[in-house]
Amino acid sequence: MTEYKQDQLREHVYDGIQEYDNRLPNWWLFILYATIVFAIGYWLVFHTFKVGDLQIAKYDKEMIAATEAQLAAMAGLEMNDEALQMMTTLPDRVAEGRQVFTTYCVVCHLDQGQGLVGPNLTDGYWINGGTPMAIHQTVTNGVLSKGMAAWGNQLGPKRVQSVVAYLLTIKNTEVPGKEPEGTLEEGTE
Ligand code: HEC
Known part of the structure; x- marks a missing residue:
């Protein structure tokens, strides 16, 4: 060198x-x-x-915070399809809904919502309507003559909303189970 x-x-x-x-x-x-x-x-x-947090996680957190803020602004107003649909993006609400479902609903609808005494909640067929508000109405007021209880009083509004949000996340996931009942919701195959 x-x-x-x-x-x-x-x-x-x-x-x-x-x-x-x-x-x-x-x-x-x-x-x-x-x-x-x-x-x-x-x-x-x-x-x-x-x-x-990496960017994606930051983004998700911000989206959740924004959705929560939007829902908070709607609090006190009547529930509507949009608000229920928004709750499906909040992991806490869906988890709460899953918890409620596991505690109160699985005896008749089974653990994945595939149906036993009650109908399969994962198919596109609905007896009482499959829109967010129709499901909200069924869960709140029940279908007493058919053996589905009214859960509104027992669960209270927040937990009813959460379980509906959870049901919306399993809707149309087509878990094999009880044969379809009711009519096929429009726009579903
Ligand atoms: C004792 C049994 C039983 C329990 C417990 C029960 N359900 Fe049901 N559920 C039924 C039956 C039976 C029907 C069918 C009602 C009808 O024929 O209209 C039904 C219908 C429904 C429907 C409407 C389905 C459709 O096709 O329109 C929803 C939504 C639902 N249940 C949600 C729940 C939720 C949420 C819970 C727990 C909080 C729950 N159910 C607990 C028996 C039950």
């Missing part, structure tokens, strides 16, 4: 161009090392220890 000297021309020539092999300036090296340190730190924070 030849001894290092500043501005010493290398022997090779390409297209008439010769070059130096000078040491990189410190400011340049500093930026290089800084990016490496940053990358390791970033990896540890976001991927190894998962301290921070």
